[in-house]
Amino acid sequence: MTGFIRHIVTVSILFLLSALTFVNAQELAPFVVVIDPGHGGKDSGCSGQLTNEKTIVLDVSKRLQKLISENFPEVKTVMTRADNSYLTLQERAAIANKANGNLFISIHVNSVDKKNKNRTTIHGASVYALGLHRSESNLSVAMRENSVMELEEDYTQAYQGFDPKSSESYIIFELSQNNHLNKSIEIANTIQHELITTAGRADKQVRQAGFWVLWATSMPSVLVELDFICNPDSERFMHSDNGKDKFAQALFNAFSTYYGKHKNDTHGPRVGKEIPKGTIAGNTSSDTTPESKVSKPKAQKSDITYHVQILSALKKIPKNDHEIKGVPDVDFFKDGKYYKYYSGSFSSANEAKQHLGKLKKRFPKAFVIKLKDGKPVK
Ligand SMILES: [Zn+2]
Known part of the structure; x- marks a missing residue:
């Protein structure tokens, strides 16, 4: 090997090593x-x-x-x-x-x-x-x-x-x-x-x-x-x-x-990105306390979200039921007489497809669905 090529090879190996270390370091932060x-x-x-x-x-x-x-x-x-x-x-x-x-x-x-x-x-x-x-x-x-x-x-x-x-x-x-x-x-x-x-x-x-x-x-x-x-x-x-x-x-x-x-969020402050679901109790009408800005429930944005439908059932499935136990982020919507269960919530079809790949083994019939305001859209 000439000096120049040897140099290129060494640099490439060093680059690869540092890239691997970086990936490892990321994986190691639980x-x-x-x-x-x-x-x-x-x-x-x-x-x-x-x-x-x-x-x-x-x-x-x-x-x-x-x-x-x-x-x-x-x-x-x-x-x-x-x-x-x-x-x-x-x-x-x-x-x-x-x-x-x-x-x-x-x-x-x-x-x-x-x-x-x-x-x-x-x-x-x-x-x-x-x-x-x-x-x-x-x-x-x-x-x-x-x-x-x-x-x-x-x-x-x-x-x-x-x-x-x-x-x-x-x-x-x-x-x-x-x-x-x-x-x-x-x-x-x-x-x-x-x-x-x-x-x-x-x-x-x-x-x-x-x-x-x-x-x-x-x-x-x-x-x-x-x-x-x-x-x-x-x-x-x-x-x-x-x-x-x-x-x-x-x-x-x-x-x-x-x-x-x-689980994939990064550390650090994330101000005002998410909208809290539900309501805060104890807010009586006689109360004159000034309300803080973030604690008031706001309307959810009516964006389209992508999910992986895993199964549908005629009855509601208890959360710790073996059918859905351990599946990440499970929720459902009602469609006629069926409860349709899905996993994950993504802003793009691609992310949902990736998620589908992880669930296919357990739910071979799973597929990606689109929801708007909690209702299916075609
Ligand atoms: Zn206590």
Whole structure:
């Protein structure tokens, strides 16, 4: 080989090697979900007759982690605590941020004050995204969850003067710009839907309030209140194996839907691109609080989307049914008496075709469809 050709070959090999390294590096950056079981150690959270919040949420979190690891081995799961240890809110947020999380799910159990007349009858699940509360009940949940900072010595300094018991402190959550709010509301709505359908909980709706831990995490983040431990029936369900399994399955289903949509998203702020689905509760007419710009539901754009239809059925298929289990991003539309199930949502036919290629083995009869406003177009 002449010197010149040798040089060309060396450069080409180096180029190839660096290209391969680049591809590898991209493949090596996994989707990271941070699961945050609330409370722990000296902080038990809310207590009931049979158990307490820290115990329920740790158990549900572990089951959720197991489901994610088994079904999506490529996803990295990070638990802020995996045992009965005490963590400050700052430590939780630091773990999530250091792990470069793509999603933060904080799991809690709700309760109301002993003086509340509805204490033993109130029930249902709510998922919170960060925001300024629109009702006193939303504020009181945030105040209770934030009050764990009082267990820390010198918390006023550590949290820069934030006082969890003073409603004035909560104004920071209105003023803060949260780049991830749209995605947080999206996952909140998905989890809420699953808690009702899969875990059979009553719908206490998606809400917004100033949770310090959601504010401090730099990724889409939600705080889930599974049900009320002060209600004996709800507590029994949360304490049972069946109940914990259902909660974990509900959270997992919501995760798989979200992951199906966002696994290829890049890191970093994406402001104002997505439109949150659904509504935010607690917006009473007597409320004079100024509304934040992003939290109002807006009309969806009536664009055409492409999907892969996998099957049609005369009955609705449960989300965890073996027929559709593990299929990414499954949804359906009704066509006459048929429920038509499809996977994925793309803006071009080409992307849908690529997706079809991945599903053909399991669904040989699958094909690409076009939807407009959720209805098929020819
Ligand atoms: Zn809690």
